[in-house]
Amino acid sequence: MKKLLLLLTLPVFLASPLYAVSYPPSVQEPVYLKEDEVMSAGAKVHMFHSGTHDVHNAIKVGDILTVYHEYPPDLWTVGKQTGKVKVIGTIGDYYFEGHVIEGFAKPGSLAVKGSTACIITTRLKQK
Template sequence: MKRAVKFFLVLAVTILVCSPVAAQVTKQQQELRGEVETKTGKKVRLFHSGTQDVKKTICIGDLIPVYREVYAYGAIKKTEVGKIRVLSYVGEHYFEAEVVAGKIKTGDVAQKESAACLVHPAPDED
């Protein structure tokens, strides 16, 4: 009997000690999951295909609406969550942009006409 009580006591203490550690999630993990909202004034990166039609459609200085797509009841519901302003080109497949309105998450879609870009957080500049 004494041995069983000791075992359950050690098990309970182990669970209590480990649970807060397991519950902590880093900011980087939250960004990758799309749980962190980027607010007005912050920079983001827009991933695109790099094709000429995207580069012709989306220009520096454009104000583009951003949509969040949610799968519900067998269909994809698309709602506007904010707007971004395109600031510059970054390599072959990215634009740098600034959030002008709304709260934008990783994985949201910036769309102008038929060109669409996937929103990613901008790397931290230290």
């Protein structure tokens, strides 16, 4: 029985490398990601965080956070610094309000200070 099973699975193991395809990660981002809303200097943003005491102790109003954009997040080990955001207030227990002061930010980018990070979710609509 074992020999029959081995005999039947052998062609699968021998042929599987022939059908494997891998593509290197692209240096340039796809067009659909470039169409995302980019928040440049002067835009106000929402930044989501965990709401723990560690975050509230590490990030205060007036702090400047460095913005990193990672693409693709599952392949890159190092983020690309794209700008800076100044924390100008808090919104409830889980959000900071920020102001882009340098470079740009996109939804999904990380705003980092030390080992603490917030996710930039949306921009505030200007009235």
